[in-house]
Amino acid sequence: MKSSCSTxxxxxxxxxxxCVCVYAGSxxxxxxxxxxxxxxxxxxxxxxxxxxxxxKTSGSGFQSNQEFLYGKAEVQMKLVPGNSAxxxxxxxxxxxxxxxxxVDFEFLGNISGHPYTLHTNVYTKxxxxxxxxxxxxxxxxxxxxxxxxxxxxxxxxxxxxxxxxREFKNxxxxxxxxxxxxxxxxxxxRLYASLWEAEHWATRGGxxxxxxxxxxxxxxxxxxxxxxxxxxxGKSSCPGNSPWFTQKVDLAGQKKMKWxxxxxxxxxxxxxxxRFPQGVPAVCT
Ligand SMILES: *[C@@H]1O[C@H](CO)[C@@H](O)[C@H](O)[C@H]1NC(C)=O
Numbered sequence: 001m002k003s004s005c006s007t008x009x010x011x012x013x014x015x016x017x018x019c020v021c022v023y024a025g026s027x028x029x030x031x032x033x034x035x036x037x038x039x040x041x042x043x044x045x046x047x048x049x050x051x052x053x054x055x056k057t058s059g060s061g062f063q064s065n066q067e068f069l070y071g072k073a074e075v076q077m078k079l080v081p082g083n084s085a086x087x088x089x090x091x092x093x094x095x096x097x098x099x100x101x102x103v104d105f106e107f108l109g110n111i112s113g114h115p116y117t118l119h120t121n122v123y124t125k126x127x128x129x130x131x132x133x134x135x136x137x138x139x140x141x142x143x144x145x146x147x148x149x150x151x152x153x154x155x156x157x158x159x160x161x162x163x164x165x166r167e168f169k170n171x172x173x174x175x176x177x178x179x180x181x182x183x184x185x186x187x188x189x190r191l192y193a194s195l196w197e198a199e200h201w202a203t204r205g206g207x208x209x210x211x212x213x214x215x216x217x218x219x220x221x222x223x224x225x226x227x228x229x230x231x232x233x234g235k236s237s238c239p240g241n242s243p244w245f246t247q248k249v250d251l252a253g254q255k256k257m258k259w260x261x262x263x264x265x266x267x268x269x270x271x272x273x274x275r276f277p278q279g280v281p282a283v284c285t
Pocket of ligand 1: 108109110111114115116117202203204205
């Protein structure tokens, strides 16, 4: 009697914990299409599918209603097909102020038949300079693929379809800033996504201009899911039992990351001696 009761209790605890983890977002409830004057649209009642579009007059974007101090932000995206030169599609975290923090996924479009560039960066106290760029091992315009940022106190992990492509470790112990703290106070970030025009630099350094005869350009976002420590009244509260809060890149993940970086990374600030003639940043070594 006693043991079956505690088994049941354990089962209940497990069940509740899992419910917290499989929180599934809705664009209706969780975001606000703050930019683009009708160019951003939610397509279904459940709020699972959203599109952003860009024409010569304006791009568009959405932002999360909540701010977070640590979290895991995941979405599926299907990018602008065909000639997407000069377009940039994004999914990123950012805090406000002049010394902001930011964690970026930015997809730089290309002329037809040429690969998108996935540009990643981490800003701390308003300074980026930590770019890593990749080509993808699939065409990101044909199907939806899953992009995820895990931000916990120890590290930031960028994954593409579950494959870690980049890890930015907390190196505050050697004096490198980590996204979370502005002078004297903890700083939450909000989630943003946008589709905008950057023809002066995005594609082959600005050589390929946007073909506006193909506008409007449209990118789709699906299955938005953010689980995080929600910021309210000057502090954040974390959901209990969240695997992402202590997530690491395990051995299998490290193997995959090596694969992605050796085959698909096209730029990393860590080996850019021209930019850092006095030696690459400490966080790289
Ligand atoms: C576009 O295609 C060129 C040539 O294939 C490639 O070098 C470049 O990385 C691609 N991406 C961008 C954003 O220019």
